[in-house]
Structure formats: structure tokens, C-alpha cells
Amino acid sequence: MSENIISQEQKRKIDWWKEKGIEPYGRKFLKQDIYQILENQTGEVSIAGRIMGIRKHGKAAFCDISDASGKIQAYLKKDIIGEPLWENFKNLDIGDIVGIQGELFKTHTEQLTILIKNFILLSKNLRSLPEKWHGLKDIEIRYRKRYLDLIMNHDVKNIFITRTKILSLIREFLNNKNFIEVETPMMHPIVGGAQAKPFITHHNALDIDLYLRIAPELYLKRLLVGGMENVYEINRSFRNEGISTLHNPEFTMLEAYSAYKDCEEMINLTEEILIYIIEKIYGKTEFIYQEKNINFQKPWKRILWTDIWKEIGINQWDNYQEVKNKAIEYHLEIEGNENVYDLLDLIFSKKIQTQFIQPTFVIGYPKEISPLAKSYKDNPDITERFELYISGLEVANAYSELNDPVEQEKRFQEEVKKATPDRPKTVDQDYIETLEYGMPPAGGLGIGIDRMVMLLTNSSSIRDVILFPLLKQKT
RNA sequence: GGGCCGCUAGCUCACCAGGUAGAGCACCGCCCUUUUAAGGCGGGGGUAGCAGGUUCAAGUCCUGCGCGGCCUACCA
Secondary structure, eight states: OOOOOOOHHHHHHHHHHHHTTOOSBOOOOOOOOHHHHHHHOOSEEEEEEEEEEEEEETTEEEEEEEETTEEEEEEEEHHHHOHHHHHHHHTOOTTOEEEEEEEEEEOTTOOEEEEEEEEEEEEOOOSOOSOTTTOOOOHHHHHHTHHHHHHHOHHHHHHHHHHHHHHHHHHHHHHHTTOEEOOOOSEESSOOSSSSOOOEEEETTTTEEEEEOSOSHHHHHHHHHTTOSEEEEEEEEEOOSOOBTTBOSEEEEEEEEEETOOHHHHHHHHHHHHHHHHHHHHSSSEEEETTEEEEOOSSOEEEEHHHHHHHTTOSOTTOHHHHHHHHHHTTOOOOSOOOHHHHHHHHIIIIIGGGOOSOEEEEEEEGGGOTTBOEETTEEEEEEEEEEEETTEEEEEEEEBOOOHHHHHHHHHHHHHTOOSSSOOOOOHHHHHHHHTOOOOEEEEEEEHHHHHHHHTTOSSGGGSSSSOOOOOOO
């Protein structure tokens, strides 16, 4: 891909308009939405939009005009608009933005068309649009120049409209349940709330390093202490890790917390939210993702995390040798320095998770990998936590929140022992102090919005649901 | 980070036994007043991602680099 240079022809055209005394970049124009016109089908109309096609026929021409709401054909006749406007028209190109006034009629083929009586150039396009038939296919250009992707590829626009719709539906659902939407800091003095490498930035006036948040969790739970019983945030988190079809360095998460609830109630909430959205988007509780039908009719499958290991023949999930043998049996690549949790995660992500096509709650994760979750009363090694898998993708993570400050401090200290330079860990004393004031028992839920949008728009890459995914700069 | 693939006109793509670059759309000129991938005739436009190498000769073969895609490794 090379930076294209504005051609002599295109410069000549700009000059042509200027010489005519017409500003090629116009101003406010009173327009109707094309969609409305297509609905009403009659009368004098005024529209504005981008010229997507021109078919000239001697001293007449057809144009396709498209705006945010739709696309309509316009017909131009020299003997109606007169010589001067006809000359102007000859200096329009595909891609120009114009305002048009005219009257609706139907062509011989019964196509609703605007008979142009007057038009005005509102913005000159100096670069030729991608090819009208094949459109813009180059994936790199589609991501780098998303505006072209949106102009040329109708489906792409729909994906982002659906994304916005999903976000409104989530807010609508939670607001109706008396949840309060809040905004918490994006810049954190201490890394917390998840296991991930953070981005580091610096505040000059305070002369301190700050971390872009990897999760909002600890701030949202401070709000539980403050008496907000149902809170949520939908916003970006940042993780300084690899980029893939499932990972973008900045991504959007929903985190919701509900006081006096627990993990089990978060399962209900998760089911309700998803079904609410899916029914509003699809009008039913199932849809196709990547050629597989996914059915959200309740009850959704539930499986205990500990039972997963029994099912594949591991008697003691915390028996390192037994787990390692299984990993070897599966021909998984291991380096030797993994602990038992690493190996379990490896087996899970390679061999187990991909099988959970239908919505599946995996319930009861070990304490060691769940530092913010409350343990079961009768089993201190396992926490009241679930992850939801759909089509092999981890979509949600939730648990009963640990609200015991003494226990939380111990857990933090264990985490600090696992810290690496890449993944700094600090005991968040301020958070411990917050818990010391008393946090109500609560359930917390996190949903990866981008992945959910992927599922609901049948997108195979996270880049297809993020308007401007991070790409390397071209040098 | 590793593996595979791609990068040719603004866009979509050809040419690939190495012989000095083509088509369609877009753009320009002429003809055409109900087309819709409108049509007809003519025209302009390319340091073939970048840098080396092999060769009489490289878009084509080799090496390195850049960017991207897919797979793979870690976080959601």
C-alpha cells in the first residue's frame, strides 16, 4: 500500500470549481433522511449524501446517492437543470458529497428516483473510491482506513451499529435492575484486579508512574463499601500483551457488582443479560456463530471445574505428576517450569475449552488462581467462581467477592510472591483498608464486550468489532 | 516470540520455464436523455513494499528488512 498522490486531474477539478466561484467544500444543508423518502415515496425532497455511482447517458445521467440511512437513485436531465448546472455536474465524481433537491418519480423499471431540479457540491472527493463491484477487500487498508471500509462495505457498518445496540441493551437491562453506571480511574497507581502485564505511563506534575488499568474491579468494590449496592462500568481496560484475533491491547469490559448476592446469582444475571440481548437482536434465543448453531434456551450447561479433570482421568487435579502426565499424553508443549495450575490451564485451553460450543458455565476454580474470590464454606481450596464459555470463547468471569480483609491481605501477599518485572504486584493496602470498613457480601461479574459482539455479529476476529484496532505504524 | 502466506495502477486482480508490466472499475476526451457492474470509441496513469545478491537480463530466483493476514505461545 502506497500513499496515493492527488492526481493532476483532481487538482484541475478543484480549480475548476474555484474558478467558477463555487466553494468546493460547502456548508449546512437542510436534508431529509433517504430512508424516510423511501418510506414516503412521494413529493418534493431534499437529500444529501455521497455519490456512489454515476451512469451517464449523453445529456442525462443517473446517480446513486447514499447517506447514513440508505441509498437512492437520482436522475439528472440537462434540459431540466439547464446548461450551467449541467456543466457543474460534469465536474462531479464518484465519492463527492452533494446536496440534491428534486421530485420523486418512478422509472420504467418502477424504481423510486429523484428527478434532480437543483444540486450543490458539499464536499469534493480528491481520491478515487475503491472499486464499486469488488469493494475494499485489503484487510490492512480496511483496518487502517476504516472510513473507507465503512463507505464501501455495508456489512461493516451494520456490525458497529449492532455493537452500539448491544451496549445500549446492556445499559437498559442493568439500569432497569437499579444498577448505577459509574466511571472509575483508568490510571492506577497500583496494578490490580487481574493477572496481566500493564502499560506504564507517567504523571509529570506528581512525578509518579501510573498504570493503565488492567481491570476496574478494585475501584468498583470500593463503591460497594461506599454503599452503592448495584454498580457497573462499561469501559476500556488495557493489557500489554500479545495481539491476536481474540486480543486487542485496549478492550471493553462490563463489570457489574451486586451487594448481598453471590456467584450463583451472577449465573442468573449472566443468563438474563445475554438472553435479553440476544432476543432483542435476533428475535429468538439462538443464532449461528461460525457455522454452528448456539442455543441460549435455559438451562445452560453447568460443569464443576473439579469434575472436568475427573472426566479426563485425572484423579487429583492438584497432583503435579498426574497432571503433567496427562499434558504429555495430549502431546502438549511443556517447558518444564510450569506449576500445576499452568499445566491445568494448558490442558483446559487446548483440550477442554474448545469443546464448550453451547453456553457452558465452568464452576468452582482453585483459590490460588482466584485471589479476589471467596472460597466455598466447606472447601477452602475452591472458590465460588465461574467462567462462561460460548463457542470455545471465554465470555464471562464471575465470583462471590472476597470481603474478608485479613484473608484478602494474605491472598495479595501470595500474589506478590509470584510477581515478575513484567507483572508487578503490590499489596493494595488502601483496598485492604477499604475492606476493613466492611464490604457487603457481593457477587461480581465481568463480561468481555468485544467477544460478545464477535459472537452476536458472527465475526471471527476481534478487529472486526473494534473500529480502529491497534496496528503497527507504517514506516 | 515461532511457523506459513501475501505485498504489482486509486481499487479488484492477471502476468510467475527469469526477457524489461496488463485487464476491469475509477479518472480524462468524444458519442449516447429511463440506466442500474449502463454501453461504444480513444487516452493518461506503475522506481512491481524496501534494501541487497545471483544473472547478459529479476515483479518473477536467493538473502535481509518492513507491513499485513492466518496458525501458534501468554492475558479477556
